[in-house]
Amino acid sequence: MIDNMAKQNHIIANRRPPSRWATRLRLAFHYGDRPWNALTISMAVLTILVMLAIGVLLWRESAGSRSAFGLNFLKPTTDASWNPVSGEFQAWPFIYGTLVTSLFSLVLAVPLSLGVAIFLAELCPEWLRLPLGGMFELLAAIPSVIYGLWGIFVFLPKVVDPVGRFLDTTLGNVPVLSLFFHGPIPASGASLLAAAFILSIMITPTITAITRDVFLAIPVSQREASLALGSTRWETIWKVLIPYGLSGILGAVILGLGRALGETMAVTMVVGNSIGGSLSLLRPGYTMSSIIANEFAEAVSPLHTQALIEVGLILFIITLLLNILARLLVWRVGRGNVQGARA
């Protein structure tokens, strides 16, 4: 027995010590944890690299356009030139179109989605919340082109055209507002207003989902305290819950704005696609995403391509900043667990 143990100890003591590298290699492949960790970490890094690569590549590919036009590319003017043949490019009409359609769509979508979110989170019975919420997620899941097709053949003639005429005859005569609401709206109804309407439908589910989750994350004690002091339900919602969740709601709105800015297909189909130089919402216009969608595949010169990529770069930077801001706001409320932020 003792002999045996001594023999074993002898064997262990006299075993040739393996080289450092051999040990490392054996450990690594026997246990496999290092390759596994390296693999998961590298895939995690890859997702961040994709983000960086998008920025870097757009920056590099638009170099020619940036050096040729400089800040003149962004200058606000009413008679901007976008001429692929003579090689003069100014992006202001597209920037204006994108900003005005997105902001106007917010004017419509924010009250709508706030109302829906309040209904879903505070008023509707428990059993109805899930199916209703699911339906709003379906609204978000409908592909953009289908919104566009429906927009062209149903929404433009049935809604946008009458509303546009009405706005033309009413707001079109008010001194300052007439700048934005003077007609005539084109016969097809394709206009910046149409794009804004479609966008407001498309971003409502996004804003609703996150706002609802913000409301649901507010502690019940806040509601109870307010109701116990004698507030009505609406006062509780308006004076307690909304201020409490304000940064999250703001985040939701900014996320919606980010989605509106980048939305391409539906907008391209209803916006009218013309560089008119008019400020009016009732006239056809162009947005940054729709000029890229329409012209990129048929760009006539390298400079044209680069100018379009620079438009894309501007769009990327704007949406990136808005998204970072919005996520920070939403994360602060939900501590990184707001499910709806996935919209």
Added chain:
Amino acid sequence: MSSGTNVWLGTSTKQLIQSRTGYRRRKFTNRIMLTVTALFTLAALAILFWIIIYVVIKGLQYLNLDFFIHLPRPLGMPGGGVLNAIEGTIILTILASLFAVIPGILAAYYVAYNPNTPLGIAVRFGTDVLSGVPSIIIGLFCYALIVKYQGHYSALAGSIALAIIMLPTIIRTTEEMIKLVPHSLREGSLALGSPEWKTAVSVSLPAASQGIITGILLGIARASGETAPLLFTALGNDNYEVGKIIKAGLANHKGIFAILGSIVTQPVDSLPLTLWKYAQQPYPERINQSWAAALVLLIFVLSLNIFTRIWVQVRANRMQGK
């Protein structure tokens, strides 16, 4: 006695309080505003059903068998379909899933177990931001990265664009699902002496597999409806027919990889892309076909969504023991 005092106090004080605090006005506002929120909800739902019902009615009128089994024919010739677009969509989606699923799951695995390391926070934040990048920008990126480098449009470029769009959805769903796996399972496996990677591959990921599949399906639903990133990566191709390519390849005695290569390296069409092109043409028959395409697309995307959401809900209920 006491009841009389109560009545006196009750009515008068109540009236006093009500008039001072504008009780009736407040109650009125309450009712109006709550009704307004319900009306808003109804309005939004009405739009949803308006779109769905209109597309279904229009699409059913123009949907027929030819739509699925023929290539597009010149205007005026009856019986054309969009076989090229349907096959293209399938090829693009399969390729995009191949590119997105494994990196997505691995990244999600890292994030799920290291949520608060700098890299974990960066990835969670990065995927959130990536999901907000406009899809047309991702198209531009893939153009600059692949199409410009290769010198031609291809299914490959289109599918990488779609993969980037799927990635955030897959990462986030998988992360949530891995977090739902009970810690005891993982600890049990580790305590038995199996290394981390083996625990991941044979315990954690299989336990979360159903949830991961729903994430992949949601990603597919999102990617298959996208048009913007394909405009200048996949471009479109009226003569794309996988069967013909395979036959031609076999006739020329090409290897399987050469055939697969020729399938993925040429431009392809997809349903949303065809829908977009047809909707802008002034010919009624093209527009009718785009309604049919819209119906097929809508059914595919919505049924994937409904199916996965119900599945997730059933599973969540079962886990809570309901």
